Amino acid sequence: MFKIQENRPNCIHINLIPNAKFLTGHYTMKVYATELSWRITPYNTQRKVSLLALILILFAFIHLLTNNCQSPLLFRYFKTSDVRGIALEKKCDIFSGNWVPHPEEPYYSNESCHLMIDQHNCMKLGRPDKEFMNWRWKPNECELPLFNPAQFLELVRGKSMTFVGDSVGRNQMQSLLCLLSSVAYPEDISHKYSSNTDYFKRYFYADYRFTLAIFWSPFLVKSSDADPNGHSLNSLMNLYLDEADEAWAKEVENFDYVIVSAGQWFFRPLIYNENSKVIGCHKCFIKNMTAVTKYYGYRMAFRTAFRTLQSLKNYKGITFLRTFSPSHFENGDWNKGGNCARTRPFTSQEMKLEGYAMEFYLTQVEELRAAEKEGTKRGLKFRLLDTTEIMLLRPDGHPNQYGQSPHKNVAVNDCVHWCLPGPVDAWNEFLLYMMKTEGQRSLQGRL
Structure with a gap:
């Protein structure tokens, strides 16, 4: 037998x-x-x-x-649906599916949306191909509704939303601004709240009394420069893993929706601090200092961020974890001539989630599940906005050399951020779908 x-x-x-x-x-x-x-x-x-x-x-x-x-950790690769299935209700899994051809025009263009920044404006900066804009995410078991800007603005009437994280989080916010631009343009009120308006943005949609913000915090926790030569693209930094970054922690309490994300900055050399003491470092090569993996720092950063949200007395918002966004450097590392020149998506047979992307993803999800369990005691909601596996299949969606002015003396190709319009717009289709689902749950609970 x-x-x-x-x-x-x-x-x-x-x-x-x-x-x-x-x-x-x-x-x-x-x-x-x-x-x-x-x-x-x-x-x-x-x-x-x-x-x-x-x-x-x-x-x-x-x-x-x-x-x-x-345990998924025992396998070389796995599908993210295996992890999500633990907590999902018996509804359509919008994150399991494929990219399919979508010949219709995108929601917006760089000419119709005046809020796009050059970093994402691939067409303005000379990208010759357009096929990357003609794919749409199709779940296996249902249809993902098209983004409806009027519906979104009605859902958030009188509310506020912020993105907390690095520049990829801002990438999603810029996508949302452009998706909403066919219905309404906001007033930029950033200068009323911060002197650093390049990184800390706030927009106000007066007709809907809706505030949209971004708090730039690439590590989520407190950080400082540690390199005697000063700050650079790959310089050494201190991370204080048990202290949330005040740049967002002091501001986020009254927001109704908080989308948390972080990723690529954890690959740089980092010295880890806990309880006001150095506990080790990642890729710092300092003599007699304990080597600690980037995964530990990543885990503790999300743990601190989620616990901070739970500890805020007046916080009643819904927290969304937007999962790790993979880069697609080929033919070399990011600082050694790597590029991302592909013009079509991968199929699920060509690319599997494995290695560091899998570890980062699992680390995030484990911390979210712990926060979700603890948050229920206070009536707080923590939700998984699962973008890792779907973006792994989109090497064609990055700016590459078309995410910077050709007049700038910069040799690094951008295979981290995403062109607009492009596959990142799917993140906001997911977000709207999940917000509507939360509304339905709340209504059912009241009934």
């Missing part, structure tokens, strides 16, 4: 032969005709009951062992 193998430490593998079947996580056993032909006697009945009890105990034991051996 089965045999047990110990193929790797602390994990037992059970191989079932064809007479045993798997049905939704439970085991069933084919009953043979010879067993059915037993005569019914007190002895045989007792024997059958004992045998059945042993079989049930054995299958429960097998079920426990196999469940304990199925």
Whole structure:
């Protein structure tokens, strides 16, 4: 019926032969005709009951062992739906699907949206191909509604939304500004709140009393320069993993929607501090300093960010974790001539989630699940805006050399940010879908 193998430490593998079947996580056993032909006697009945009890105990034991051996971390790659399935209700998984051709014009263009910045304005800066704009995300089991700007603005009437994170978070905010531009243009009120209006932006849609903001915080936690030569693209920095960055922590309390994200900055050399003490570093090459992985720093940054949100007395907002956005450098690292010149998406057969992208993704999701569980005690909502796997398939969506002015003396290609319009617009389709879902849940709860 089965045999047990110990193929790797602390994990037992059970191989079932064809007479045993798997049905939704439970085991069933084919009953043979010879067993059915037993005569019914007190002895045989007792024997059958004992045998059945042993079989049930054995299958429960097998079920426990196999469940304990199925952590995604043990596989070379996996599908993000395996993780999401733990908490998703039996509804359509909008994050599982494929990019499909979409010949219609995009929602906006660099000519129709006057809020686009040059970093994302690939067409203005000379990108010759346009096919990257003609793909749309199609979930496997349902239709993802088109982004409806009027509907979005009605949902957020009298409310506020902020993006907390790095420049990829701003990339999503710029997409949202352009998606809404066919209905309304906001007033830029950034100067009323910050002297650093390049990184801290606020917009106000007066007709809807809606505020949209970005708090630039690439590590989510407090940071400072540690390189004696000054700040540069890859200079050494201090991270204080148990202290939230006040740039957002002091401002976010009264926002209704908070979209948190971070990623690429954690690859640079970093010295980690906790409890006002240095605990080690990542890629710093300092003598006698303990090496600590970037994954540890990443985990603690999100843990601190989520716990900070939970600790804010007046915070009643919905927190969305927008998951890690992979880069697509080929033919070299980002600072060694790497580029991203592809003009079509990958298929799910060509590219799988693995390596550092998988580790970053799993780290985020684990911290979100812990925050979600703790947040329910205060009535706080933490939601997963899962973009990692879908963006892994879009090497064609980056600016590459078309995300900077050709007159600037910069040799680094941009394979981190995303062209507008482009695949990043799907993030806001997801966001609107999830906001509507939250509204439906709230209504059902009141009813």
